[in-house]
Amino acid sequence: MARTKYKKKVKNGNTYYFYRLNHKNLKRPRDLYGKTVQELKDKIEALTYQLDRNVKSSKVLxxxxxxxxxxxxxxxxxxxxxxxxxxxxxxxxxxxxxxxxxxxxxxxxxxxxxxxxxxxxxxxxxxxxxxxxxxxxxxxxxxxxxxxxxxxxxxxVKIQKPNDTEEPSKVNPMTKDEQERFIKAIAGTSYEVLFLTALYTGARLGELLALTWNDIDFTHCEIKISKTLEYQKDKTTNKFTHKVVAPKTVTSNRTIPYPEFLTPYLKKTHTKLLEDKLRLQNRFEDHNLVFSNRFGGYLHGPAIRTNMEEILDKANLPHFRFHDLRHTYATRLFEMGEQPKTIQTILGHNNISTTLNVYTHVLKELTIKTAYKMNKLNTEFQIKNE
Missing domain, CATH: 1.10.150.130 (Tyrosine recombinase, N-terminal domain)
Incomplete structure (x- = not known):
């Protein structure tokens, strides 16, 4: 057996090879142990490498x-x-x-x-x-x-991003027929006005749930978006609570138009709020919310999504997320020929590329229709020249 300069030492009933390392970056010598000579050499080499480069050694996980x-x-x-x-x-x-x-x-x-x-x-x-x-x-x-x-x-460190065939598109707008059937299905339901406002403004759920009546301009048919509602865990109490916070990006602060036909729906909602406030008095939470529960408090997102799923099932419609109402709104605007820059501003996207990337499917359909229109125009020219 080859001789070694490392001493043997018994520790906890087991025999190890032992070495006491001295280094200028160590306040005191470090004792190292290995079951074999090679294991001990590896430990000496690794620690010396760290110490030579002034890396702070620590047992922290x-x-x-x-x-x-x-x-x-x-x-x-x-x-x-x-x-x-x-x-x-x-x-x-x-x-x-x-x-x-x-x-x-x-x-x-x-x-x-x-x-x-x-x-x-x-x-x-x-x-x-x-x-x-x-x-x-x-x-x-x-x-x-x-x-x-x-x-x-x-x-x-890399993560393999799935391609389009592995992961379906996250953008799932309703067709015109599905939108019409959904509007009929929500008529008279608890969240009818909330769903309609989402469909015809493209606002996010959190933005709608944070709206106050001061944000509604009935004269100009506009809604000011300056905040959003989040459901957060309080680090002190470990309890979840609703909090109104600023939007995530600067461009999310915006004023968006709404179609005039929504005004009666919104005003009826306001009247109902005032009636509840008068009836409940001290039990009413006066946050001045456009969309609230019957006690004036904040609505809970999951409850709204569950209600929407139930409505879709009853109407025999495909599964749509609440966020798909926003995509439906944007898709209709593209189909009606609205400029991408205008749509970007209304949706609150940071830049135009985000808008164009999200709605690639719509643009592809529009380019196909454009080719059809050009073919039709060429046919008209040929008829005139015959």
Missing amino acids: FGDYLKTWLDSVHSVNKKAGTIAHYNSIYDNYIKGSILFDIRLSELSALDVQDYLNALLAQGKSYGIANSVKKIISPCIRYAYTQQRILTDFSRS
């Missing part, structure tokens, strides 16, 4: 480090809804995961890649896997700048 970074660094100056989204991703996909218990200093690109691949293999969507990656990657970059890890491997 990646999950703990990420949570501290999330609360103290990444969430600073972020909107409450964004912070709630970060915490949701952490609670559901980092906490308790295989990544959580890996030491920060030992985490590798392969660990992260394997975990993201496993999420997709379990049937999680590309969006979820990408959201997990979006909080892990900047955390890795931060740890590297703070000399907690040797390399910034964040950009080497």
Whole structure:
């Protein structure tokens, strides 16, 4: 057996090879152990490599480090809804995961890649896997700048984005026939005016649920969008509550027109609100909301979506999300020849490319119709010249 310079030492009843490492970046010598000489050499080499590059050694677990970074660094100056989204991703996909218990200093690109691949293999969507990656990657970059890890491997982690054949389009507008049947189906129901307003303004659900009567201009038939309603978890009480917050982007602050036929519907809703307020008195929550429950309080998004699904089922209509009412509105505008820039402004998109990318399906149909029109024009020319 070859001789070795490393001494043997008994620890917890087991025999290990032992080495005491001295280094200028260590306040005191570090004792290292290995079951074999090669294992000990690898540990000496890895630690020396870190110390030579002034990387701070720590036993902190990646999950703990990420949570501290999330609360103290990444969430600073972020909107409450964004912070709630970060915490949701952490609670559901980092906490308790295989990544959580890996030491920060030992985490590798392969660990992260394997975990993201496993999420997709379990049937999680590309969006979820990408959201997990979006909080892990900047955390890795931060740890590297703070000399907690040797390399910034964040950009080497990839997620395979599904192509169009693997993932159906998220844009699912109603056809004109489906829209007409839906309008008939919602007549007289609890959320009729809410559904109609969404269909004919393109406003998001959160924006509509945060509307107050001060935002409605009956004279000019306009609605001012300056806030949105979110359902957030209070970090102190751990209870969920409704909160009115500023829109996510600057362009979401906008004034949008509504068709005049909606005015009687809205005014009837206002009259009903005043009657409820008078009848309930002290039990009425006076938030001055356009769309509220019978006590004047905020409406709950899931309840509205459930009601919509029930209406669609009864009317034998396909499944549509509430957000598809917004897509339906935009699709009708494109079909009627409205300019993309105008549609972008009404919808509150950041830039025109977003609008054009979202409604590619509509534009494709319009280009086909344009070719048909040009063919028709050519036929007219030929008839005149015969």
